[in-house]
Amino acid sequence: MSFEQNTKEIKDRLNIRELIEEYVDLEGNPAQPKGKCPFHEENTPSFIVYPEQGRWHCFGSCSIGGDHFDFLIKKEGITFPEAIAQLAKRARVDIFTKKTSIDENNNESLFTVNEMAAVYFRQQLVSSSGLEATKYLEDRGIDTEMALRRGIGLTPNGMDSLSGYLKNKKADPAASRDAGLIVKNKNGDWRDFFRNRISIEIRNEEDKIIGFAGRTFNDIGPKYVNTQDTEIFSKSGFYGINWAIDHIKEKSAIIVVEGYMDVITAHENGFNNVVACMGTSITTNQLNYLARIFRNDANHKIILCLDADSAGKKATINNLDSAIEKSNDGSSNLNILVATLTGGKDPDEVIRTDPNSWQMSINSAVPLFDYYIESLALSEDLNKSHIKQNIAIKAGFMIIDLIHDFDQDKHWQKLSNLLGIPEETLKNTVKIAAGNRKKTVSSNTSKEITHTIQQGDPTEERLLATILQNPDLRDFGIGVPSNYFSNVVNRVIYEYWEKGQMDGSGDINVIRETQKLMDRELPQGNVEWNAKIIEDCITAMKLKYLKKIKQNIPEEDNSETDNQHLIVNDEIRSMFLEKNNA
Incomplete structure (x- = not known):
């Protein structure tokens, strides 16, 4: 059975409503039950499930949707393979125990080569090459026995020390590269990634080595370097788990x-x-x-x-x-x-x-x-009124944006006591600032960017982060109309990306926000998964754009406005049919 057939069988066996109801209270029409979106705060339910199609969609500020896998990935913060594994087990679809699984075999090869590297690093620590490193560790209260017990070793200073060892041990060269142990330098030569550092094994819950940290012990270079993100490693995990x-x-x-x-x-x-x-x-x-x-x-x-x-x-x-x-x-x-x-x-x-x-x-x-x-x-210096006001506004925004209504009063009181500002005065100050935060920004692009940075759109940002971090998927992201972007910052970043001008033509705000998107941690998935994310984001942005157009069509009883409504409604309807039949 193919990968597509397996995932389809999982979805066919699992009722998406039952899955989502473990997290969301759904009610109303059984064909389209509705509830409050689990991905953002809202008072009016805007999250709709389509059991027959095995889909869900938020019509609120999220403007996102998907299938069984998408929901679990978003709700649990897991990767696509992890979502498949969980739902396959639940649906009793046996697709991950087969020896023919390419992903599983590839991951096992990465675990294997990491274990081989760890053996080599431990050997180096207890060799004559490790005297300086062991002295450093002993000064930190870590003797050699403890170091070995806790997965600490030494990476030699040679350019190809580890690669030579792995070659002699007949390790898979592709696995060595995919695990981030061997990297290509600017001259195109392959070399050891970790050199002249204390190595620290990073393991997952199952006690398998997924990566390494390298710590300098002689003040040369950055204090720490880590394995770059791989199929099995991400810095968004926990060391020591x-x-x-x-x-x-x-x-x-x-x-x-x-x-x-x-x-x-x-x-x-x-x-x-x-x-x-x-x-x-x-x-x-x-x-x-x-x-x-x-x-x-x-x-x-x-x-x-x-x-x-x-x-x-x-x-x-x-x-x-x-x-x-x-x-x-x-x-x-x-x-x-x-x-x-x-x-x-x-x-x-x-x-x-x-x-x-x-x-x-x-x-x-x-x-x-x-x-x-x-x-x-x-x-901060609370004797300065402008600093006190800035703190009041910053903390106040956090209270009104992120804290439950029933918990807000005690935080307003605490903030009032800390700043020595009457509670009502404090609330009014934040209320005025909140009003200013929503005002229309200047038409000047540079000023727009400065004022709207804090008003991001999650769908647009997810699209941008995905295409920026996956240059091999460029073709999937090309051609998005600029008016699909509701946020001017995102629109400008996209236009520069589409032109291949990643430097933002020198605009410091564009460069800064682009870097944030490049650094954003995303759920890990394969090419197919990331391409689907791009497609879903563009679809959600288009739908949001069409709904905005519909709202702006005058409610007049004439043939022209009727035609406009029909065109937009047909476009929205066709989008849902296309999405649900995909």
């Missing part, structure tokens, strides 16, 4: 730190539900992963304990929007707390020198939004 997953479920709690050494030290000292986010802040994909783990556990705790230095605090504050939204989105309700370490120390140092202090910090963790507004107030 292989050690921690069972303890996380047992304790109904997870502690998220920043560094690899933080995790190793924590586990060596008995704090065994600690993982690292492999970055300066937790990502949306990681939050989606935690939402899956704690889906049926109302008593869970997610404790963020990132570095205590000023840079770490700033990164934490600046990247909490997605976490706050996820903790209040109505479907996940993640209980996210923040633990603060004293004295500017990182978790590694605190655990090694004063484990009791570490435990006290964890026990004293405060709710995420409380930490956010307190940090804003403490990080």
Whole structure:
């Protein structure tokens, strides 16, 4: 049975309404049940399911839709292969146990070559070449026995040391490249990706090596480099999850730190539900992963304990929007707390020198939004009225945009107390600013970009991120009419992309926003999946555009406006028929 036949059989066996009702309360017409969209906050239900067609669509601000797989990917934050695996098991369609599975065989070859590389790295650490590295580790409280136990090794300084070893071991050359171990340099020569660094194995829940981190031990080059994204590795996962997953479920709690050494030290000292986010802040994909783990556990705790230095605090504050939204989105309700370490120390140092202090910090963790507004107030000079006003507006927007109505009062009161501004004055200030936020922006393109950056359209941004990150799918994204873009920033970025001018012709705002889209973490999928994402985004944008046209047609009783309504309605109807018959 082909891949297409297998996925069709899965969808035929599973009632899409039953799947979606595990997450959304649906009611109304059985042929088109409706509910509140699980992907954005709304008061009026705009999320419709089409059981006969096996499709769903949000007619609200999301303007997205799809099938069984799309829903699970979006709701659970998983990849296309993971969604197929879950639904295949549920539908009892046996498609992933076959030895002929190309994806499975390819992944196994990547796991295999990573294991071979890990053996080599460990050998190098205990060889004469590893003296400097082992000295560095010992100074950090990690002896050789611990290093080997925790998957630490050494990558030699040679250009082809690992590649030569893998060649002698008859490793699959394609797998070595696909795993990110061997890369092509600017001269077109293949070389080792990791050189002259301490290697750290990164494993998944099943304890398979999916990638490596390389840490400098001699202040040469960046502090850390990671395996680039591959079929089996993404930095949006958690380091240490292989050690921690069972303890996380047992304790109904997870502690998220920043560094690899933080995790190793924590586990060596008995704090065994600690993982690292492999970055300066937790990502949306990681939050989606935690939402899956704690889906049926109302008593869970997610404790963020990132570095205590000023840079770490700033990164934490600046990247909490997605976490706050996820903790209040109505479907996940993640209980996210923040633990603060004293004295500017990182978790590694605190655990090694004063484990009791570490435990006290964890026990004293405060709710995420409380930490956010307190940090804003403490990080600025509140004696300056304009700074106080800026903080009031920034935190106020967070309250009205991301916090449940029944929780808003206590946050307004807390913000009022922190800033010394009467609550009503505070609300009025934010209300006025919110009104200004919605005003029509200047027709000047550069000014439009500056003013509308914070008013992004999720469908347009998903389209742009997908085509920017997948240059091999350029043909699928070419030819989108500019008036399909409701956001001027997105329209300008797309026009430059279509012309092949990725530098935005020097416009700093375009360059900045393009880079954000390039860096955005997306669910991983194959070429077919990404092409489908592009197609669905364009379809959703077209539908939104047509609905806007329809709204602007005068409600006059004459043949011209009647014809306009008929044309637009026919176009919308044909889009749905085409989509449902696809």
